[in-house]
Amino acid sequence: MPPRLVSLAILVYWSIAAFFLLTWEVLPELNLGYPPDLRSIASAPGADSGPVSWAIDVIDDPRRPEARRTVGHAVTESKRLPTGWFELTSKVDFDAAEVLKKTPLAGVPSVRLSIQGDYHVDPRGDLQRFDMKVKGADADDDLFKVEGRLHDGVMEVSSRGIASVLNRKLKFPYESRSVVYDAMRPLDRLPGLHVGQRWEMQIVNPLSGTVEKARVVVEKRTLIDWNGDSVQAFEVVQRMGGMGGITARTWVRLDGVILRQQVPLPVVEMILERLPAGAPRPVAEAGREAAP
Structure with missing residues (x-):
């Protein structure tokens, strides 16, 4: 030629x-399109396919993030109701003593806590109400309860605890279809992500009733080890507070399924790891390490 x-x-x-x-x-x-909202999260393909199980792990040494201890278990579920509304529920169980086992606060008596969440989203995608309850594992009474109700574009949040000093009320403007969720509740999905997307969400602490605005950005694509395989995922970063504030990360498979979420606590780092369908429920045991 x-x-x-x-x-x-x-x-x-x-x-x-x-x-x-x-x-x-x-x-x-x-x-970039539009950021995820509660309607797209609740109605994403596969969102109503049944409960999703999560292992709750703790990383004791930041230099060895692959070495984790299992301290609890979570179950989340999304349902589309016959009325066209969406219901998102969660139940998180963990041993507070095991969480703090290798921290300066080690030695506290074993206290098993259960956090239940219930969110009701209207057909338009607006969160109309939510309830969070904190209970002792074997107790019927609520140790702490947080309620949110939407009235004329304002989310009114009230919390009540076993001591009156824990009771409080607050409110914040609610932007239509925006995401509000529990800091201890793993989200199931974040559909339609692209690198560079930015949005804001409100995060409620079920143990204090406080509400924090988080600035969210899809930082990059990366590879993570999940269920024994190397999986492509978006790394989503949530930042709360100013300088020196809290930073959390979420790893989302390219189809929108969340595989792993980080929950940074003051003295420990907690990881919520999605379990494959049919995997046995993880058991929190002293010294037990979770597979990375």
Whole structure:
């Protein structure tokens, strides 16, 4: 083939290759679209396929993030009701003494806590009400309760505890279809993500009734080990507070399924790890380490 034809063939090849590279890898990241909202989370494909189980692990040494201890278990579920509303429920069980076992607060008596969450989202995607209850594992009475009710674009939050000093009320403007969720509740899905997306969400602490605004950004694509495989995932970062505030991370498979969530606590780092369908429920045991 004459040199000019060879050069032309190479040019055409690289033009086609560059087009597909731009289409597959670059343009999807530039087409940011809308951030996830409660309606898209609740109605995402597979969202109502049944309960999702999570292991609650603790990382004692930040230099060895792969070495974790299992301290509890969580179950989340999303349902579309016959009325067109969506219901998102969660139940988180953990041993507070095991969480603090290798911290300066070690030695506290074993206290098993159960946190139950119930969120009701209307067909439009607005969170109309939520309830969070903290109980002792073997107790019927609530140790702490947080309620949220939407009235005329304002979310009114009230909390009540076993001591009156824990009772409080607060409110904040609610932006239509925006995400409000419990800091201890793993979300099931974040559909439609692209690198560079930014949004804000409100995070409620079920142990204090406080509400914190989090600034969220989809930072990058990365690879994580999950269920024995290397999986492509978006790394989503949530930042709360100013300088020196709290930073949490969530790893979301490219199809929107959340695989892992980080819950940074004052003296320990907690990880919520999605379990494959059919996996046995994890058991919190002294000294037991979870597989990374």
